[in-house]
Each structure stands twice: as C-alpha cells, then as structure tokens.
Amino acid sequence: MIVTGKGGVGKTTVAVALGMRAAAAGKRTIVCEVASQENASRMFEHTEVGFHEVEMEENLWSISIDPDESMREYVLLQLKVRAMRDMLFRSRIFGYLAAATPGLKELVTIGKIWELAQLDRKVKKGRKYDLVIVDAPATGHGIGFLQTPRTFANIARVGPIHSQAQRLDSFITDHDQTGTAIVALPEEMPVNESAALERDLRDEVGVAVDRVYLNALYPERFSKEECERLGKLAEGERGAVRAAARAAVSEHERARSQRAQLARLRRRVKAPVKTLPFLFEPELGPEAARRLSRRLG
Amino acid sequence: MPTLGEVLDEKEICICAGSGGVGKTTTSAAIAVGMASRGLKVCVLTIDPAKRLADSLGMEELGNEARQVDPALFERQGVEMKGELWAMMLDPKQTFDELIARQAPDEESRDRVLENRIYQQISNALAGSQEYMAMEKLFELHTEGEFDLLVLDTPPTRNALDFLDAPKRLTQFIEGRSLKVFMKPTGLAAKVAGRGASVALSVFKRIVGFDLIADLAEFFNAFSGMVDGFQARAKRVNKLLSDPGTCFLVVCGPQGEPIDEAVYFHRKLVEAKLPFGGVIVNKVHYPAEQLRGDAVEDLPAALTEKLGDADLAQRVAANFADYQALAERDARNIEHLASELRTQSVIRVPYLDEDVHDLAGLAEIDRYLFATSEERVEMAAGRA
Numbered sequence: 001m002i003v004t005g006k007g008g009v010g011k012t013t014v015a016v017a018l019g020m021r022a023a024a025a026g027k028r029t030i031v032c033e034v035a036s037q038e039n040a041s042r043m044f045e046h047t048e049v050g051f052h053e054v055e056m057e058e059n060l061w062s063i064s065i066d067p068d069e070s071m072r073e074y075v076l077l078q079l080k081v082r083a084m085r086d087m088l089f090r091s092r093i094f095g096y097l098a099a100a101t102p103g104l105k106e107l108v109t110i111g112k113i114w115e116l117a118q119l120d121r122k123v124k125k126g127r128k129y130d131l132v133i134v135d136a137p138a139t140g141h142g143i144g145f146l147q148t149p150r151t152f153a154n155i156a157r158v159g160p161i162h163s164q165a166q167r168l169d170s171f172i173t174d175h176d177q178t179g180t181a182i183v184a185l186p187e188e189m190p191v192n193e194s195a196a197l198e199r200d201l202r203d204e205v206g207v208a209v210d211r212v213y214l215n216a217l218y219p220e221r222f223s224k225e226e227c228e229r230l231g232k233l234a235e236g237e238r239g240a241v242r243a244a245a246r247a248a249v250s251e252h253e254r255a256r257s258q259r260a261q262l263a264r265l266r267r268r269v270k271a272p273v274k275t276l277p278f279l280f281e282p283e284l285g286p287e288a289a290r291r292l293s294r295r296l297g
Numbered sequence: 298m299p300t301l302g303e304v305l306d307e308k309e310i311c312i313c314a315g316s317g318g319v320g321k322t323t324t325s326a327a328i329a330v331g332m333a334s335r336g337l338k339v340c341v342l343t344i345d346p347a348k349r350l351a352d353s354l355g356m357e358e359l360g361n362e363a364r365q366v367d368p369a370l371f372e373r374q375g376v377e378m379k380g381e382l383w384a385m386m387l388d389p390k391q392t393f394d395e396l397i398a399r400q401a402p403d404e405e406s407r408d409r410v411l412e413n414r415i416y417q418q419i420s421n422a423l424a425g426s427q428e429y430m431a432m433e434k435l436f437e438l439h440t441e442g443e444f445d446l447l448v449l450d451t452p453p454t455r456n457a458l459d460f461l462d463a464p465k466r467l468t469q470f471i472e473g474r475s476l477k478v479f480m481k482p483t484g485l486a487a488k489v490a491g492r493g494a495s496v497a498l499s500v501f502k503r504i505v506g507f508d509l510i511a512d513l514a515e516f517f518n519a520f521s522g523m524v525d526g527f528q529a530r531a532k533r534v535n536k537l538l539s540d541p542g543t544c545f546l547v548v549c550g551p552q553g554e555p556i557d558e559a560v561y562f563h564r565k566l567v568e569a570k571l572p573f574g575g576v577i578v579n580k581v582h583y584p585a586e587q588l589r590g591d592a593v594e595d596l597p598a599a600l601t602e603k604l605g606d607a608d609l610a611q612r613v614a615a616n617f618a619d620y621q622a623l624a625e626r627d628a629r630n631i632e633h634l635a636s637e638l639r640t641q642s643v644i645r646v647p648y649l650d651e652d653v654h655d656l657a658g659l660a661e662i663d664r665y666l667f668a669t670s671e672e673r674v675e676m677a678a679g680r681a
C-alpha cells in the first residue's frame with residue numbers, strides 16, 4: 001500500500017495509522033519511509049531506525065529506506081560475495097557510475113520495497129510481511145518515483161537490471177498486489193491536486209487507487225443558527241467572551257467551507273473518499289495515530 | 298524591526314524556501330502581488346507542477362514565458378496596482394534544452410546531446426535538475442534585466458536544501474566526462490587504471506547492461522565541449538545567489554516539524570553565506586491575550602449567562618480551549634524559532650477563516666505580510 005499526496009497533508013500519520021490498524025488485525029506489517037526523514041519513528045517517539053527493520057509495536061515494524069544502503073544490499077545479492085561488494089563500493093569509478101545513472105537511486109529504493117513484500121525474502125533471515133506500507137515522497141516527485149521502474153526498463157534495454165526493472169513495474173501495476181491511497185486536505189487547491197494525482201496514478205502509472213483520505217476535517221460543532229447568535233454576541237462583547245464567540249464563528253466557517261471541499265472531492269475522484277478528523281493536539285504521537293487508525297475502516 | 302517592504306526594498310531577487318505544504322507558493326504570489334502593487338515590475342516564477350500559482354492568479358495556465366497578470370483583475374478585487382505583475386511556470390525540460398542550445402559549440406553537438414537517451418532522462422527526471430533549472434531561469438531573467446524584482450517559489454522538494462546544491466551537483470555530474478575513457482569497452486585507460494577499476498566497470502556493466510554504459514559514454518562525449526561553459530555559468534549563478542541584491546525568505550508552518558526544518562534551513566543559509574531576509578510563519582493561531590481575550594474566571598459560566606444556553610456555552614468554551622491549545626503550541630514553537638534564528642522579526646500570518654486561492658485572498662495575506670508586528674496583532678484582534 002503506497003500512501004501518496006502533496007507535502008504537509010499528513011501522509012506519515014495516515015501511513016502509521018494504516019499500519020496500526022493492520023497490525024491490530026493480526027497482520028505482520030511494516031511502514032517504510034523513503035526519503036530518510038524518520039517522520040514515522042518520530043511519530044512512534046522512537047529513536048531513528050535507519051536501514052533496519054525495527055519492531056515498534058506488536059506486529060508493526062518500521063524501516064527508513066536509504067538508497068545507498070539499498071544499493072549495497074542489492075549489489076551483494078547480485079554478487080553473493082561480501083568482499084567483492086566492498087571492493088566495488090570502495091572503487092571511485094563505481095560511485096561515479098552509480099551517481100551518473102539517472103533514476104538508479106529510486107530504482108533500488110523501489111527494489112527494496114519489493115524485496116520486503118516478497119513471501120520468500122531475499123535478505124538473510126528476512127521474515128515475510130503480510131503488508132508493506134510506503135510513506136511515499138510528496139507528489140510532483142511522487143509519480144516520477146513510481147514510474148522509475150518503467151523508465152529504467154526503457155533506458156536499460158537488456159541485462160539483469162532491465163528484467164528487474166520490468167518485474168518491479170509489473171509489481172507496482174498489479175492491482176492484486178499493490179494499491180495506493182491518496183491523502184488530501186479539505187482545501188481548494190489540495191482537492192484539485194488530489195484529483196489530478198488520482199488521474200495520473202491511474203492513467204500514467206497504471207497503479208490502483210484504492211482510497212482517498214480527506215485528512216484533518218474540522219468537526220461541525222455549531223449549527224448555522226447558533227453561529228448567527230454567536231456572531232451577534234461577539235459584536236456586543238469584549239474580552240474572553242468575545243474571543244471565544246469569535247473562535248466559534250471561525251470554526252463554523254472553516255467546517256462549512258471544508259464540507260464544500262469534501263463534496264467537490266467526492267465529485268472529482270473515482271476512489272471512495274474517507275474522512276479523518278482534525279486532531280486538536282499540539283503534536284501528534286502514537287496515541288493520536290491509534291485513534292485515527294480506529295477511524296480508518 | 299523592518300517590515301517586509303523595507304526588507305525587500307532595493308532587492309532584485311527574493312527566494313522563498315521551505316518544506317512542502319507550508320504555503321510557499323501562496324506566500325510567493327502574495328509577496329509578488331504586494332511589491333507590484335507598490336509600483337515595481339515584478340515577476341514570480343514557480344516550478345510547481347500542480348499549477349497552484351496559476352490558479353491563484355486567475356490564469357488558466359502558466360507557460361515557460363513570463364506573462365502579465367491582467368491589471369483589471371486587481372481592480373475588480375479592489376487592489377490598487379501601481380506596478381506590473383508577471384508570472385511564469387518553469388518547464389525544466391524546455392529550459393534545459395534551451396541551455397544546451399546556448400552552450401553547444403555547434404548544431405551537431407547540440408543535437409547529439411538533445412537526442413541522447415541519458416540526456417532525455419536527466420533533463421526530465423534527475424533529482425536536482427528541476428532545482429538547477431529554476432536557478433538557471435532566475436539567472437537568465439536577472440541578466441535580461443526586464444524586471445525590478447524576481448520572486449522564486451522553490452520546488453517542493455522534501456529536503457528544502459536540495460536546490461542550493463543543485464548547480465554544484467549538476468556540474469559534478471557533467472564533469473564525469475573523465476569517465477568516458479573508462480567506458481569504452483576496450484579502453485586503454487581502463488587497463489592503465491588497474492584491476493580495481495576494470496572489475497568495478499565490468500560488474501557495473503553486468504548489473505545495468507552494456508547498452509546503458511554505451512549511452513552514458515556517448516552522453517559524456519557529447520557533453521565534453523560544453524563542460525567549461527556550464528561551470529562558468531554555475532559560478533555566476535552562485536555569485537548571484539550570494540549577492541546583497543538577493544534575499545532568502547524562509548517560509549514555514551507553526552507545527553514542530555516545519556519549524557525544525559526552518560531552523561535547519563536557516564543554518565544552512567548562514568553556512569553558505571547566503572543573504573537571509575526573514576522568516577514567515579503561515580497559518581498561525583494567535584493567542585487569546587493578543588486577541589484581547591482577557592482571562593475570565595469561569596468562561597462556561599460567563600457564556601451561559603450571556604447565551605442563556607448551557608449546552609451551547611459548553612461547546613463554545615470547549616472549542617475555545619482547543620483553539621487556545623493550538624495557539625499556545627504555535628507561540629512556543631515560534632519562540633523557539635526566533636531564539637534559534639536570533640531574530641525578533643518573525644512574520645506571523647494568521648490562520649484565516651477561508652483558505653487562500655484567489656487574488657482577494659492574496660491581498661488579505663498581503664495586509665499581514667507587509668505590516669509591522671504591532672499592526673498584525675491589531676488586525677488579528679480586529680478580526681477576532
């Protein structure tokens with residue numbers, strides 16, 4: 001399951017919440033980060049995990065996929081001899097070539113995701129996962145990231161990497177194995193972008209879009225009539241009463257315009273839309289993610 | 298404490314930087330609108346593929362050429378426009394192609410590069426090439442001197458710093474020309490360089506396939522005549538970025554993560570000796586005391602008395618408590634930001650009731666961006 005969306009919409013929170021839900025249902029699950037941001041481990045209030053599969057909770061694991069480490073692992077799997085691999089990585093020319101080959105970093109990153117999802121793991125002592133959740137890079141780069149295998153299969157016309165790139169592409173576009181979830185915010189432009197993203201994911205990449213999560217939706221706390229009363233109260237008051245009444249009116253306005261965006265989103269995307277509540281908490285930790293995970297259904 | 302108008306006075310380039318999702322594009326557009334309305338001829342550049350800027354400027358789409366935003370639009374929104382506002386969306390691929398055309402010694406080498414498959418990949422997809430092209434376009438527009446001020450909305454990279462290193466990374470990549478000798482299948486140099494290099498090469502070949510190696514070799518060959526030109530240009534771009542006429546503004550949101558990234562980004566700017574102009578925090582919840590919400594002993598009781606509805610009063614009080622908690626978090630985070638940056642001039646744009654996606658919204662943001670901090674508090678209180 002690949003969790004996508006533009007920056008700052010709460011992809012990590014949703015990825016972690018999805019992971020908690022699957023883990024609670026008894027699935028051995030891993031949440032992968034791909035841009036060494038360590039947002040997920042931060043969310044678990046855990047120290048950085050790095051390029052290791054670390055168990056955060058029962059059944060729930062986390063890894064930060066570093067492209068250089070993935071490359072080392074991949075080459076070792078190819079060569080099977082550690083000393084030879086190490087010699088290769090010490091060679092300047094290999095570093096140059098690896099850096100000069102466009103898309104190679106993204107490709108080995110996706111390769112690692114694929115490896116994690118295999119029933120028969122390639123790495124030593126690797127145990128299988130029932131579900132691999134990917135906290136994908138922000139869109140703009142997101143689609144390019146998922147298209148890397150196909151691009152690569154085209155530039156490397158033959159050789160082992162050509163066939164592996166093709167295998168990765170079939171893996172991503174196999175609707176039975178791989179799906180995506182888009183995370184959106186209830187605002188005008190994020191809604192537009194999510195609709196465009198869904199189209200690109202379906203048509204350009206060819207990946208399944210299973211669900212759109214509209215994140216951080218304000219609760220509807222006040223009715224229109226109540227809001228009018230509060231507006232009048234605010235006019236005649238000062239101090240905290242006025243500030244509180246005004247805050248209620250603001251909340252109502254926001255909640256209302258968000259409902260309009262929700263309706264727009266539902267009209268514009270094909271995948272089912274699920275809403276997630278705004279959490280009035282200074283910083284989101286594991287408990288917040290757990291509460292969200294119960295709302296994911 | 299200088300206002301944003303004073304910070305940008307006499308500046309020729311303003312670069313808005315920050316992580317994704319913090320309102321960078323909106324802020325860039327609002328700054329451009331603000332400076333144009335003050336009488337300058339301003340061009341705002343974005344690289345965002347999502348067309349957000351075009352949306353907010355009421356334009357169908359933006360192209361790789363700067364286009365003027367219809368002055369009548371401002372009039373309709375009640376914004377006095379003394380100068381001119383222009384906008385463009387950067388097409389990195391086209392910019393790269395133009396750059397190749399300019400640097401190539403002759404048509405044949407130009408076509409060899411443009412037709413090379415490796416080139417086609419990097420000009421589209423290589424991480425950093427978008428960022429590099431943004432800098433390149435900025436440099437080109439600045440050299441042409443058509444505008445008083447250029448405002449750049451930096452690409453939505455996950456790592457806000459990528460674009461700073463982009464020119465260097467790209468030239469390093471292109472300098473890989475020295476590799477081409479190794480890449481010839483029977484290159485003498487490979488033998489001379491010793492067994493290590495040739496083993497590395499043969500393993501790499503085994504992994505990625507011979508074709509790719511051949512394409513790479515061809516690419517570096519085709520590029521070899523242009524390397525010096527590229528290097529010279531990258532140097533001039535770097536010089537422009539550190540010029541006192543350039544100003545970097547850090548844009549962030551009030552949550553912990555964006556604030557940490559802003560701190561980190563500021564440190565990098567200082568290390569790179571690039572001119573830092575200030576920090577803008579978007580979507581801030583102003584604390585109640587600044588909104589003249591002097592504390593009341595028992596707010597639910599006071600509200601019940603005024604409203605005659607205990608249930609509604611409870612909900613209003615609970616909503617206000619939630620707001621306050623966010624306001625306190627924002628205040629703490631901004632205080633931390635100010636102390637890390639050793640500055641008092643943090644521009645706090647409040648969390649408005651409506652999200653900003655048109656000129657009227659940009660004008661509203663401008664009122665806060667270009668105000669003094671006292672005026673901002675006044676405005677926020679007036680709203681509240």
